[in-house]
Each structure stands twice: as structure tokens, then as C-alpha cells.
Amino acid sequence: MAEPTLARELAAFAAGTPYDALPKDVTHSVGQRVLDVLGLCVAAHRLPTSGAIIAHVTEQGGRAQAHAVGGGPRALPAPLAALANGVLAHSLDYDDTHLPSVLHPSASVVPAALAAAELAGASGRETVRAVAIGLEVCVRLGMAGYDPEAGNSTFFEHGQHATSICGTLGGAVAAGILLGLDEGGLTDVLGIAASTASGIIEANRTGGTVKRLHCGWAAHSAVTAAQLVARGFTGPPTVLEGRFGFFQAFLHGVYAPEEITRGLGTDWAVPGIFFKPYPANHFTHTAVDAALELRRRGLVADEVESAVLGVPAPVLRTIGQPLERKRAPENGYEAQFSGPYAVAAALYGAGEGLGVGLGDYTDTLAREPRRRALMAKVDVVADARATAGFPYQFPATLTVRDTRGRTWHTEMLTNRGGTDRPLTDGELETKFRDNTAGRLAPATADAVTARVRGLDKLDDIHELLGFLAEFDSDSGRQ
Structure with missing residues (x-):
């Protein structure tokens, strides 16, 4: 029997958790987060950096596998679609936040999962499962780097963006699930994704738009890692706790492994991730x-x-x-x-x-x-x-x-959008409509909302992404 490691425990959780084992509040929360991310991707088209990333991925060419929101009817290679959507999702600083890890899980994990789902022809049910597990992995890695004595993330103290760093690994697990990787493959995907995780947070202090790239690059790396494992690449099973592993490299070996394993599969962090009511830090x-x-x-x-x-x-x-x-x-x-x-x-x-x-x-x-x-x-x-x-x-x-x-x-003393003052489904749908106003026709916004409400009933996730591939970002005409 293979020696247990943190990566293997996460992989066993990912491979061994079927959709039917997901609590109802988890699946409901995933639907809310998918709708939130899609609205943010549409809204971000007001920014020049959004036009820049769409132009960049469109120029690359390659196989038609997945769609970028507002990127046009022609599909892109899945990692490039994930790159574009991850940039869009995080660009307005309007995406969700987990506390106390202070990371934004959905902006990396959801774009990675949606791109992998389109590539694999996955159903809505399969996509919900992958997003839920990817978010959970992301949050647990972030919590392993939280220092309760300092009351802050050690990643943050080191100038690192935990959002994109942990999001790469969580997104890779989600993409790996959708591409059919088994427990061994999901261990490998963590081993590979850890070598591509990155993000420096100085732009928060003194400016620059590079932070908008972080979740896109995380989603791109996540899908790429899953694809490479499917082609035979492997990673170290001790990638997280090893002498030269993830926690040594990023946190100088100071981390809390129990945050990864305690209650794994029974105590879910996903429903407690805070939504943002306002488009700011x-x-x-x-x-x-x-x-x-x-x-x-x-x-x-x-x-x-x-x-x-x-x-x-x-x-x-x-x-x-x-x-x-x-x-x-x-x-x-x-x-x-x-x-x-x-x-x-x-x-x-x-x-x-x-x-x-x-x-x-x-x-x-x-x-x-x-x-x-x-x-x-x-x-x-x-x-x-x-x-x-x-x-x-x-x-x-x-x-x-x-x-x-x-x-x-x-x-x-408490945040609106968190567990003490949650946003309702109606308020989140209002946020989606505000974010898509002037870009999506009302009928299209209604169609997207209805499909996300029944996300687990969709036969193919492309049915959802197809509504958002093309719109007129100046007038909103479809």
C-alpha cells in the first residue's frame, strides 16, 4: 500500500466523493458561485485589460475546446478559455472570499472547471461535483497557511497571493475530476500544479493591473496540469509536506496539516465562503x-x-x-x-x-x-x-x-454576504443582472439564470457557456 501523504489524502477524497454524497447546501452554494462568476466575467468586459486578454487568447489559435465569456463563437483550447475567464472573474475584485484564509476560491476554480467540463463534454451534475471538491481543496490549502497567532495568512505575510497559489491546486483537482483522472492521477495533478502556482500581491499596495491575471493564470495552469497528467506526466506524492514541497517553498515549512485533513468529506467549507455585495477589495x-x-x-x-x-x-x-x-x-x-x-x-x-x-x-x-x-x-x-x-x-x-x-x-462588525448576513438567491440574481446589464439581453440573462438554477440537470455544460460566448459589449445587443 502506498504511504499516506497529504496529496494522496486529498486525491482519495476527490476520487471517492460522488455527487450523491455532497450535502444539499454544498450543491446549492456551487450553483450560486457559478452564477456569480459568470456575471463577473460579463461585467469585466468594461475594462481594457479584459479586451487585452480576449485578444491575447484569440491570437493563439489551437483546437476549439472551450469558450471564453464574450470571446466570440469560436471555441479556444481549454487552458486559454480558462485563462481568459479567470482573468475576467477576478478583474473587478467582486468575487467571493473565504475567511479567515482571505482567499478568493471561485475565480480560479470555476473557470478551470468550466473549461475542463466543455473539453470533456461533462454534464452539469459532474461539473457541480468537480467545483465543490476543487473549492474545498483550495480552501483547505489556504487554511493550512493561516497563522492563528498572527491572525493572518502566512502566504500574505510573505507577499504571496494565496488566491492564485491555492486556486491553482484546487482548480487542477476540479479539472482532473472532469477529465476522468483516478486517485493516482489526482495525486499527480497536485504534484504538477504545485510547480506552476504563483502570485505576488504587491499590486494591492502600489498599483498595477497584474493582479487581474492571477486567477486566470491559476485556471490555465490547473487545466494544463490535468491534461498533462492524462498524457502521462507524474508528480511527487509528497508534494505538499515534503522537504522541498509546497509548504516548505511557500511557507518555510510552517503550516497546519490538520486543516487539510480534519473533517475532510464531512465538514464542508464551501457554503461558508463569503459573497461580495460590493465591487471592491x-x-x-x-x-x-x-x-x-x-x-x-x-x-x-x-x-x-x-x-x-x-x-x-x-x-x-x-x-x-x-x-x-x-x-x-x-x-x-x-x-x-x-x-x-x-x-x-x-x-x-x-x-x-x-x-x-x-x-x-x-x-x-x-x-x-x-x-x-x-x-x-x-x-x-x-x-x-x-x-x-x-x-x-x-x-x-x-x-x-x-x-x-x-x-x-x-x-x-460583520460582513454583508457572509454567514451572519448572507445574500439571498434573489440578491445574488440581482447582482448577476446588474453585472450583465447592457451586455446581455434580458432574455439571455433569464436563460442563463434558469440554467444555473438547474445546473445539475444539464446534460452538457456547453448548453450554459454557449449563451455567454458572444455579445456586443458596447450596446448589449445579442
Whole structure:
């Protein structure tokens, strides 16, 4: 009998968990996440980087195996479709988040699974199973790198993007399942995927659009790893815990193996992954909620004299430092990582959809004089009460003094879209419709929503992707 290793345990779980063994809340959650990712892929076509990635994958040529959302009727090689869709899914920073690992599992795993499903001619039922298992693998690897004493991800402390690193391995397992790999093959796919996992998170601090590539590259690597194993490539069975393995390379050997194996197959993380109600870095969401709450109470944006946004100490460097840059984002992308902008967006925004939407994060609004003036009045500080709830939540406190001498204060200790304040199916469908408005005709959006609701009943996943391959990104005409 082969010596047990962490990769073999994950592979045994993946190979030995049939669809019928998945809890109902897991399969339901997978459907919600597929709909969320597809909507994000459509919405991302407003960005120049989205046009760039579609042009890039289209130029490569190759066999027609899977479709990129908005990439045209001609299918692409499956890894390239996964690359494009992964970039699109993560580009708006509107994708789901697992806590406390602070990674975004669906933006890598779902694109990898959808591409592999199209390649294999898989059913919706098979795809749901693969996504569920891939998400679980991704989250457990992320949790193995979570340091409870520091209250933060060790990957993050090392400057590594756990989302794309762990997403490569989770996506590879999902793709491997759909390509028919057995337990041994799934062990190998982890061994190969670990050598392609990557992502550096500096762009969160000082700008650049490279982070949008991370989940695409993870999905591309995931599908490629599964294809290579199917052709005979193999990987080390000790790829995770080995002397020169994944955890040594990324975490200097400091990790929690029990997070991978404890309750594997019985205690599922998938339903507890947080959805994002707002299109920005998840650390800013409770700042949005806090400002929206003060606005509901009667605070007028033009009357703000000063404001103090309190956040968890580990979050400060992402959304509050350097403060002069966070108070003056140059574009909509930088605004997504700004605590001061979150306050300004909530106080000045239109308040449509779920409260703050994609229309609030544009290059023009990031430089709007009124918002710039308000951001200049917002200090971002570490707050003890917020820090105490991190990273199981991303709490915030907000104290504002207005020009009439009044003081306004509120605390948001839990995230909307998480287990304590979940988004309903209806709210997630509203998010999908907001994301696809102007690009998908209403009838097409209805058809996609209906098929995702019955995802496990689809005979071929191509039936779903075909609706999203082509649309007019300027007018929304089909």
C-alpha cells in the first residue's frame, strides 16, 4: 500500500466523493458561485485589460475546446478559455472570499472547471461535483497557511497571493475530476500544479493591473496540469509536506496539516465562503456599510468636516497605506483598495443595486473633486475592536464630525454576504443582472439564470457557456 501523504489524502477524497454524497447546501452554494462568476466575467468586459486578454487568447489559435465569456463563437483550447475567464472573474475584485484564509476560491476554480467540463463534454451534475471538491481543496490549502497567532495568512505575510497559489491546486483537482483522472492521477495533478502556482500581491499596495491575471493564470495552469497528467506526466506524492514541497517553498515549512485533513468529506467549507455585495477589495466592505448607515441616519456628504475609519490592524497596509495614495486614487482600480474612497463612494453614490455598484468605481469618479475633497478628510487607523474580529470578519468603525459640530458613529462588525448576513438567491440574481446589464439581453440573462438554477440537470455544460460566448459589449445587443 502506498504511504499516506497529504496529496494522496486529498486525491482519495476527490476520487471517492460522488455527487450523491455532497450535502444539499454544498450543491446549492456551487450553483450560486457559478452564477456569480459568470456575471463577473460579463461585467469585466468594461475594462481594457479584459479586451487585452480576449485578444491575447484569440491570437493563439489551437483546437476549439472551450469558450471564453464574450470571446466570440469560436471555441479556444481549454487552458486559454480558462485563462481568459479567470482573468475576467477576478478583474473587478467582486468575487467571493473565504475567511479567515482571505482567499478568493471561485475565480480560479470555476473557470478551470468550466473549461475542463466543455473539453470533456461533462454534464452539469459532474461539473457541480468537480467545483465543490476543487473549492474545498483550495480552501483547505489556504487554511493550512493561516497563522492563528498572527491572525493572518502566512502566504500574505510573505507577499504571496494565496488566491492564485491555492486556486491553482484546487482548480487542477476540479479539472482532473472532469477529465476522468483516478486517485493516482489526482495525486499527480497536485504534484504538477504545485510547480506552476504563483502570485505576488504587491499590486494591492502600489498599483498595477497584474493582479487581474492571477486567477486566470491559476485556471490555465490547473487545466494544463490535468491534461498533462492524462498524457502521462507524474508528480511527487509528497508534494505538499515534503522537504522541498509546497509548504516548505511557500511557507518555510510552517503550516497546519490538520486543516487539510480534519473533517475532510464531512465538514464542508464551501457554503461558508463569503459573497461580495460590493465591487471592491473585501477589506473595504464594512467601511461602505458604515458610511451607508450614517447616510441613512441623515449624514450629508458635503457637511463632513473630518472622519476616522477604524479597521483591523493587518488591513491597514492594504486600504490605508500609504495614506496619501489611498486618499487620491488615480483610477477606479486603485479606488477599490482605498478605505477613504469606500467612505466617499457610499456617501456620494447613487445607492442602486445592492448599495454601491460598479458605476461607483470608475476612473472619472476616483478623481472627482468632491470625492477627492472628502477623501482628504478621512483618516484610516487601526482599531482594537475591529482587530478583535479579524480575520473571521473584516470589521470597521466610522466616526464623523460634521460642519455643524455633530458627531456620528457606527460599527460594522460583520460582513454583508457572509454567514451572519448572507445574500439571498434573489440578491445574488440581482447582482448577476446588474453585472450583465447592457451586455446581455434580458432574455439571455433569464436563460442563463434558469440554467444555473438547474445546473445539475444539464446534460452538457456547453448548453450554459454557449449563451455567454458572444455579445456586443458596447450596446448589449445579442
